[in-house]
Amino acid sequence: EAGVTQSPTHLIKTRGQQATLRCSPISGHTSVYWYQQALGLGLQFLLWYDEGEERNRGNFPPRFSGRQFPNYSSELNVNALELEDSALYLCASSLPGFYEQYFGPGTRLTVT
Amino acid sequence: GDSVTQMEGPVTLSEEAFLTINCTYTATGYPSLFWYVQYPGEGLQLLLKATKADDKGSNKGFEATYRKETTSFHLEKGSVQVSDSAVYFCASETGGTSYGKLTFGQGTILTVHP
Numbered sequence: 001e002a003g004v005t006q007s008p009t010h011l012i013k014t015r016g017q018q019a020t021l022r023c024s025p026i027s028g029h030t031s032v033y034w035y036q037q038a039l040g041l042g043l044q045f046l047l048w049y050d051e052g053e054e055r056n057r058g059n060f061p062p063r064f065s066g067r068q069f070p071n072y073s074s075e076l077n078v079n080a081l082e083l084e085d086s087a088l089y090l091c092a093s094s095l096p097g098f099y100e101q102y103f104g105p106g107t108r109l110t111v112t
Numbered sequence: 113g114d115s116v117t118q119m120e121g122p123v124t125l126s127e128e129a130f131l132t133i134n135c136t137y138t139a140t141g142y143p144s145l146f147w148y149v150q151y152p153g154e155g156l157q158l159l160l161k162a163t164k165a166d167d168k169g170s171n172k173g174f175e176a177t178y179r180k181e182t183t184s185f186h187l188e189k190g191s192v193q194v195s196d197s198a199v200y201f202c203a204s205e206t207g208g209t210s211y212g213k214l215t216f217g218q219g220t221i222l223t224v225h226p
Contacts, residue, residue: 048212
Protein backbone atom coordinates (compact mmCIF):
# COMPACT_ATOMS: atom_id res chain seq x y z
CA GLU A 1 0.00 0.00 0.00
CA ALA A 2 1.39 3.38 -0.99
CA GLY A 3 2.04 5.83 1.82
CA VAL A 4 1.50 9.56 1.94
CA THR A 5 3.32 11.27 -0.90
CA GLN A 6 4.43 14.87 -1.11
CA SER A 7 5.82 17.02 -3.90
CA PRO A 8 8.16 18.60 -4.56
CA THR A 9 10.89 17.19 -2.34
CA HIS A 10 12.70 20.51 -2.28
CA LEU A 11 11.52 24.00 -3.13
CA ILE A 12 13.60 27.15 -3.24
CA LYS A 13 11.83 30.49 -3.36
CA THR A 14 12.67 34.14 -2.93
CA ARG A 15 11.22 36.30 -0.18
CA GLY A 16 7.85 37.71 -1.25
CA GLN A 17 7.05 34.91 -3.67
CA GLN A 18 4.35 32.25 -3.28
CA ALA A 19 4.95 28.54 -2.66
CA THR A 20 2.59 25.65 -3.41
CA LEU A 21 3.15 22.28 -1.77
CA ARG A 22 1.17 19.14 -2.65
CA CYS A 23 0.13 16.05 -0.74
CA SER A 24 -1.59 12.79 -1.66
CA PRO A 25 -3.02 10.81 1.25
CA ILE A 26 -3.06 7.07 1.74
CA SER A 27 -5.86 5.44 -0.23
CA GLY A 28 -9.06 5.48 1.82
CA HIS A 29 -7.92 8.31 4.08
CA THR A 30 -10.14 11.37 3.93
CA SER A 31 -8.34 13.66 6.38
CA VAL A 32 -5.17 15.56 5.55
CA TYR A 33 -3.05 17.51 8.04
CA TRP A 34 -0.20 19.94 7.51
CA TYR A 35 2.64 20.58 9.96
CA GLN A 36 5.66 22.86 9.91
CA GLN A 37 8.98 21.58 11.26
CA ALA A 38 11.24 24.59 11.58
CA LEU A 39 14.73 24.38 13.05
CA GLY A 40 14.58 25.04 16.76
CA LEU A 41 10.79 25.31 16.85
CA GLY A 42 9.77 21.69 16.65
CA LEU A 43 6.64 20.47 14.93
CA GLN A 44 3.77 22.92 14.72
CA PHE A 45 0.25 22.11 13.54
CA LEU A 46 -0.85 24.18 10.57
CA LEU A 47 -4.12 22.93 9.07
CA TRP A 48 -6.54 20.02 8.97
CA TYR A 49 -8.80 19.24 6.02
CA ASP A 50 -11.50 16.64 5.97
CA GLU A 51 -14.03 15.97 3.20
CA GLY A 52 -12.94 19.14 1.44
CA GLU A 53 -13.48 21.42 4.43
CA GLU A 54 -10.98 23.14 6.74
CA ARG A 55 -11.69 21.64 10.19
CA ASN A 56 -9.01 23.18 12.36
CA ARG A 57 -6.18 25.68 12.09
CA GLY A 58 -3.04 26.33 14.07
CA ASN A 59 -1.59 29.69 15.10
CA PHE A 60 -0.33 30.76 11.70
CA PRO A 61 -1.10 33.94 9.74
CA PRO A 62 -3.70 33.90 6.93
CA ARG A 63 -1.00 33.84 4.26
CA PHE A 64 -0.79 30.13 5.06
CA SER A 65 -3.78 28.56 3.35
CA GLY A 66 -4.74 25.42 1.56
CA ARG A 67 -7.44 23.32 0.11
CA GLN A 68 -8.50 19.74 -0.32
CA PHE A 69 -9.66 18.33 -3.62
CA PRO A 70 -12.46 15.81 -4.30
CA ASN A 71 -9.87 13.01 -4.53
CA TYR A 72 -8.73 14.03 -1.00
CA SER A 73 -5.33 15.30 -2.13
CA SER A 74 -4.35 18.66 -0.73
CA GLU A 75 -2.37 21.79 -1.46
CA LEU A 76 -0.68 24.11 1.01
CA ASN A 77 -0.11 27.64 -0.24
CA VAL A 78 2.20 30.10 1.44
CA ASN A 79 1.94 33.66 0.17
CA ALA A 80 4.35 36.56 0.65
CA LEU A 81 7.13 34.23 1.75
CA GLU A 82 9.35 35.31 4.60
CA LEU A 83 12.78 34.00 5.50
CA GLU A 84 11.39 32.34 8.65
CA ASP A 85 9.06 30.22 6.52
CA SER A 86 12.07 28.08 5.65
CA ALA A 87 11.22 24.68 7.12
CA LEU A 88 10.27 21.09 6.42
CA TYR A 89 6.54 20.90 5.73
CA LEU A 90 5.01 17.57 6.61
CA CYS A 91 1.68 16.26 5.43
CA ALA A 92 -0.20 13.50 7.23
CA SER A 93 -3.41 11.60 6.57
CA SER A 94 -5.85 9.53 8.58
CA LEU A 95 -9.01 7.51 8.26
CA PRO A 96 -12.19 9.37 9.20
CA GLY A 97 -12.69 9.49 12.96
CA PHE A 98 -9.26 8.00 13.75
CA TYR A 99 -6.51 9.68 15.77
CA GLU A 100 -3.61 7.95 14.06
CA GLN A 101 -1.90 10.20 11.57
CA TYR A 102 0.49 8.82 8.96
CA PHE A 103 3.13 11.17 7.68
CA GLY A 104 4.75 11.75 4.32
CA PRO A 105 8.46 12.44 3.77
CA GLY A 106 7.97 16.20 3.68
CA THR A 107 8.82 19.13 1.41
CA ARG A 108 11.88 21.16 2.31
CA LEU A 109 11.09 24.84 1.61
CA THR A 110 14.00 27.26 1.53
CA VAL A 111 13.32 30.99 1.30
CA THR A 112 16.24 33.17 0.27
CA GLY B 113 -3.22 25.01 26.43
CA ASP B 114 -2.05 21.50 25.72
CA SER B 115 1.66 20.81 25.86
CA VAL B 116 4.11 17.90 25.76
CA THR B 117 7.51 17.92 27.41
CA GLN B 118 10.28 15.46 26.59
CA MET B 119 13.55 14.85 28.33
CA GLU B 120 16.45 16.90 27.08
CA GLY B 121 18.70 15.22 24.58
CA PRO B 122 20.72 14.11 22.87
CA VAL B 123 20.89 10.61 24.30
CA THR B 124 23.91 8.46 23.45
CA LEU B 125 23.92 4.74 24.27
CA SER B 126 25.90 1.64 23.48
CA GLU B 127 24.24 -1.20 21.62
CA GLU B 128 22.12 -3.47 23.89
CA ALA B 129 21.74 -0.77 26.55
CA PHE B 130 18.37 0.03 28.14
CA LEU B 131 16.56 3.09 26.83
CA THR B 132 14.17 5.43 28.59
CA ILE B 133 12.92 8.69 27.08
CA ASN B 134 10.68 10.62 29.42
CA CYS B 135 7.50 12.34 28.24
CA THR B 136 4.93 14.26 30.27
CA TYR B 137 1.82 16.05 29.06
CA THR B 138 -0.60 18.72 30.15
CA ALA B 139 -4.07 18.68 28.68
CA THR B 140 -7.68 19.47 29.43
CA GLY B 141 -9.38 16.11 29.40
CA TYR B 142 -7.86 12.78 28.51
CA PRO B 143 -5.70 12.82 25.42
CA SER B 144 -4.59 10.03 23.15
CA LEU B 145 -0.82 9.67 23.30
CA PHE B 146 1.68 8.72 20.62
CA TRP B 147 5.36 8.14 20.00
CA TYR B 148 6.69 8.93 16.54
CA VAL B 149 10.18 8.26 15.19
CA GLN B 150 11.99 10.24 12.51
CA TYR B 151 14.96 8.62 10.79
CA PRO B 152 17.49 10.89 9.07
CA GLY B 153 16.07 12.50 5.94
CA GLU B 154 12.64 10.95 6.38
CA GLY B 155 9.19 11.90 7.64
CA LEU B 156 7.65 10.73 10.89
CA GLN B 157 6.65 7.13 11.47
CA LEU B 158 4.06 6.17 14.08
CA LEU B 159 5.86 3.93 16.59
CA LEU B 160 3.13 3.23 19.15
CA LYS B 161 0.01 4.69 20.74
CA ALA B 162 -2.28 4.54 23.76
CA THR B 163 -5.77 5.99 23.94
CA LYS B 164 -6.73 5.64 27.61
CA ALA B 165 -5.21 5.43 31.07
CA ASP B 166 -3.15 2.29 31.84
CA ASP B 167 -3.02 1.31 28.16
CA LYS B 168 0.38 0.02 27.07
CA GLY B 169 1.46 0.66 23.52
CA SER B 170 4.18 -1.55 22.05
CA ASN B 171 5.96 -2.03 18.75
CA LYS B 172 9.40 -3.26 17.58
CA GLY B 173 10.51 -3.84 21.18
CA PHE B 174 9.51 -0.34 22.30
CA GLU B 175 6.88 0.13 25.02
CA ALA B 176 5.11 3.04 26.70
CA THR B 177 2.37 3.05 29.35
CA TYR B 178 -0.24 5.80 29.67
CA ARG B 179 -0.02 6.96 33.32
CA LYS B 180 -2.84 9.34 34.15
CA GLU B 181 -1.69 9.86 37.77
CA THR B 182 1.72 11.15 36.67
CA THR B 183 0.54 12.49 33.26
CA SER B 184 3.38 10.55 31.65
CA PHE B 185 4.02 8.32 28.64
CA HIS B 186 7.69 7.31 28.91
CA LEU B 187 9.24 5.34 26.04
CA GLU B 188 11.34 2.28 26.93
CA LYS B 189 13.28 -0.40 25.12
CA GLY B 190 15.21 -3.16 26.81
CA SER B 191 18.06 -3.49 24.30
CA VAL B 192 18.71 -0.81 21.70
CA GLN B 193 20.33 -1.38 18.32
CA VAL B 194 22.38 0.91 16.09
CA SER B 195 19.38 1.00 13.74
CA ASP B 196 17.31 2.68 16.49
CA SER B 197 19.34 5.87 16.07
CA ALA B 198 16.77 8.53 15.20
CA VAL B 199 14.76 11.41 16.63
CA TYR B 200 11.83 10.39 18.85
CA PHE B 201 8.76 12.58 19.33
CA CYS B 202 6.07 12.25 21.96
CA ALA B 203 2.67 13.66 20.93
CA SER B 204 -0.84 14.12 22.28
CA GLU B 205 -4.27 14.65 20.72
CA THR B 206 -6.96 15.98 23.02
CA GLY B 207 -10.06 16.48 20.96
CA GLY B 208 -12.49 19.35 21.49
CA THR B 209 -11.12 22.53 19.94
CA SER B 210 -7.83 20.69 19.42
CA TYR B 211 -9.48 17.87 17.50
CA GLY B 212 -7.21 16.63 14.75
CA LYS B 213 -4.24 18.55 16.07
CA LEU B 214 -1.21 16.64 17.33
CA THR B 215 0.81 18.53 19.94
CA PHE B 216 4.43 17.41 19.82
CA GLY B 217 7.27 17.46 22.29
CA GLN B 218 10.55 18.97 21.18
CA GLY B 219 12.03 15.64 20.13
CA THR B 220 14.88 13.58 21.57
CA ILE B 221 17.87 12.64 19.44
CA LEU B 222 19.03 9.09 20.12
CA THR B 223 22.42 7.85 18.94
CA VAL B 224 23.37 4.21 19.48
CA HIS B 225 27.01 3.18 19.07
CA PRO B 226 28.15 -0.37 18.25
